[in-house]
Amino acid sequence: SQTIHQWPATLVQPVGSPLSLECTVEGTSNPNLYWYRQAAGRGLQLLFYSVGIGQISSEVPQNLSASRPQDRQFILSSKKLLLSDSGFYLCAWNSGQGRYGYTFGSGTRLTVV
Amino acid sequence: AQRVTQPEKLLSVFKGAPVELKCNYSYSGSPELFWYVQYSRQRLQLLLRHISRESIKGFTADLNKGETSFHLKKPFAQEEDSAMYYCALMGSQGNLIFGKGTKLSVKP
Numbered sequence: 328s329q330t331i332h333q334w335p336a337t338l339v340q341p342v343g344s345p346l347s348l349e350c351t352v353e354g355t356s357n358p359n360l361y362w363y364r365q366a367a368g369r370g371l372q373l374l375f376y377s378v379g380i381g382q383i384s385s386e387v388p389q390n391l392s393a394s395r396p397q398d399r400q401f402i403l404s405s406k407k408l409l410l411s412d413s414g415f416y417l418c419a420w421n422s423g424q425g426r427y428g429y430t431f432g433s434g435t436r437l438t439v440v
Numbered sequence: 441a442q443r444v445t446q447p448e449k450l451l452s453v454f455k456g457a458p459v460e461l462k463c464n465y466s467y468s469g470s471p472e473l474f475w476y477v478q479y480s481r482q483r484l485q486l487l488l489r490h491i492s493r494e495s496i497k498g499f500t501a502d503l504n505k506g507e508t509s510f511h512l513k514k515p516f517a518q519e520e521d522s523a524m525y526y527c528a529l530m531g532s533q534g535n536l537i538f539g540k541g542t543k544l545s546v547k548p
Binding site: 359361363365368369370371373376386417419423427428429430431432433434 | 446449474476483484485486489526528530534535536537538539540541
């Protein structure tokens with residue numbers, strides 16, 4: 328069966344420090360991968376998505392970047408965190424069949440201090 | 441524009457009362473719509489898809505193209521239904537577009 332893993336679960340980082348959040352999917356190949364940010368009162372905002380290795384699409388301009396070095400690995404990064412980067416980050420995948428929706432990871436709570 | 445609107449941030453009902461979580465969408469073409477639920481300390485998970493016309497945990501949602509709505513309903517709410525509910529639309533780019541969510545609180 329397919330599973331999605333995200334880590335770490337929580338992270339507290341000082342302003343100006345780098346960030347690396349990792350997401351991996353098991354049990355499938357060539358998944359579509361997504362990074363969302365969930366903020367109270369603002370719902371889920373799509374940050375990046377990838378349909379293949381090295382293919383990244385950005386939905387919103389921001390202080391973050393994403394990379395897909397392997398088929399089932401998706402990384403969210405920042406060189407210098409801002410206070411406004413605090414939030415709950417969710418990774419998700421689907422097989423490319425939109426009608427089945429997405430499967431989400433357990434999320435990472437990032438607090439920038 | 442492709443958009444999902446959930447007008448209620450918070451919905452509070454008593455156990456056994458009917459529940460309706462509202463969702464309206466904006467999309468040109470045939471929409472694919474979903475309801476996701478996030479229970480406390482759990483991951484966001486798919487509740488139901490309109491294309492399946494299914495009932496999960498007593499919840500149903502009917503697509504009304506005339507009103508561009510996909511409201512989530514349950515005739516008798518249970519305390520364990522308390523959670524955050526998100527309506528989502530599959531956009532033309534293949535990306536899920538979410539509403540801002542409604543927090544359902546079911547009181548004993």
